[in-house]
Amino acid sequence: MLFYRCMNIGVWGDMSEGKFLEEKIRTSIAKNAEWIGVIMSPSTNTLLNVELMETAYDRGVVGNPCIVEFVQDGSLTCALGQITSIELKNPHIERHPIQKILSVRGEANPLTKQHDTRRIEISVSAVYSVDRDKVRPTTMGSVPPTGTRVYLLTQEILNALMEPHKEEIFYIGKIYNTNILLPMIFKHFGSSDDGRGLGEAYHLGVFGKTGSGKSYLAKMLVIAYARHPEMSIIVIDPQGEFSREIRQRRVLNEVLKERLKRKVEVYPTVKISLTNHETLKRLLIISGFLDKMGVRTRENQEIAAEIIVDFLKHPTRYESLSQFSTEISIKNAYTREVFDSVISVVRNNVGRIYVSEGPRQRVLTILDTRGEELYDEWRKITLLFSVKGKSTIDDIVHRLVEEKAIIFVDLSEQSAGNIFWNEKVQGLILNDIVNTLKDVGNEKFKDNEQLNTLVVIDEAHRFAPREKPEELELEELRMNFVDAVRTTRKYGLGWMFISQTIASLHPELINQMRVYFFGYGLSWGVELRALREILGGGGNDNHLELYRSFRDPQSSAILGKKEHPFMVFGPVSPLSVSGAPLFTVTLEYEDEFLKANKFS
Ligand SMILES: Nc1ncnc2c1ncn2[C@@H]1O[C@H](COP(=O)(O)OP(=O)(O)OP(=O)(O)O)[C@@H](O)[C@H]1O
Ligand SMILES: [Mg+2]
Structure with a gap:
């Protein structure tokens, strides 16, 4: 039965044979989608003003994704967007005498309630034109007429739209406030004929208060990139959290080794031999x-x-x-x-x-x-x-680059055994790693080769802080990072910095990032200001308000299921072709995530 499948995670809509995608999408909208509103005036090509249907008044719609189907340049065009705000209006009771009645009686029938209207704002995030079996991203070069129907997006419609990309799509979360998986595409940094590579590296940032789910998100992202066999990944693990998961043969280990058949190596401090x-x-x-x-x-x-x-x-x-x-x-x-x-x-x-x-x-x-x-x-x-039974940083980087290994460098205190260890030692080892990566990248670059490598750094604010540290060594490391983010992109070397705050990380690192994930806890003071600055033209106040409505994962745990919401900004989802930020709640790592990506 066409599109009848329930919202089973990771199941692509059941396509009946012999129909063009265009028709499937039309049918899918007609049969499955809930009609929630009509376009009103004024509306623009980026912001649609929509009158909510009375039937949807009691629904929590803010954050929900919507779809509008119209014709542009002769083709079926689908605009996807997100409801970013809702406004209640009742012009009758805005008149003074009526307000007075209301203030005395609590109601002014038949004017209260019955005459309420609700206006929603939809920020357009992606537009696709569908031509027979081809779905192409396009831009909104027109505005559909007033009265055009707006539907709530469903998993089935989205699957149909994403059908041409389904091999590349990866899931880390659901669209905020919905049960719909947010399609994402993480391209590797090398060039490729099959379109899976971007041809250049970019840097990513993962931010959020402690407990907001950064490390879990980072694990999912490591897996996302590890799906590209041509890509190398090195994770700098100052707390030993990722390495532990490999050693204890948990999810990360299983997926990387068993499902993706990647070579995975863990180097604790005791197994690293410094030479400098x-x-x-x-x-x-x-x-x-x-x-x-x-x-x-x-x-x-x-x-x-x-x-x-x-x-x-x-x-x-x-x-x-x-x-x-x-x-x-x-x-x-x-x-x-x-x-x-x-x-x-x-x-x-x-x-x-x-x-x-x-x-x-x-x-x-x-x-x-x-x-x-x-x-x-x-x-x-x-x-x-000492060298016995150990690897030098040169060896490690060699295995990373030449053997495409996925490497975890465990720099936690426990990883050092009875070797001298403190934060500065961590910093010195890290500095050696950064230098070696830069050197190798530069050499390859001269030979016209690309590293196609991602470096993940947990607790990055400690190694590349905004404020100049007093210690010479830590300052050197900090400046080394600043130099690295500026120079290594052309080597095919991208960095993912994980940090509890935006404001405490060196601003140059933030400026150089292309993809950002903002978890809970950046809603105040300097953090909010930094957030606003990063979003710049890409977001508007509604996006910030939606971000600020995120619940603390700790308190959502008290009320039931623990949720880890993130605002995603940057070109990693086909739903954000326009560059607007997207909102997601991460999948439950050991279950939903594995199912959605067909690892279990
Ligand atoms: N996607 C997820 N699936 C299941 N559990 C999660 C997920 N994300 C977070 N958690 C839970 O929340 C806890 C905190 O998440 P995580 O360790 O990723 O936070 P963090 O932002 O890295 O915190 P810190 O800054 O202290 O390192 C985890 O121990 C885990 O129990
Ligand atoms: Mg963490």
């Missing part, structure tokens, strides 16, 4: 190791770190140390033998660190008396540079 001598220098300073050694000011610490690292780089220049049997290098720095040699080098060169006798003596005394304690600290730091 500069990084060790930084670590010796920021870890407090040199301070423990009695070297106090930053300036002196720089000198001491330089002596130590220079020794590890060029041990042969330090003749007197030929008695050591272990090879002296950064890789072996964690061994007791190398540590002992480092200590004697410092002892012999203490005059380069301090000219005056007092501080020199202080350092020498500490070296003599606190050797064990210092070694403990040294080992924790230098283990980051």
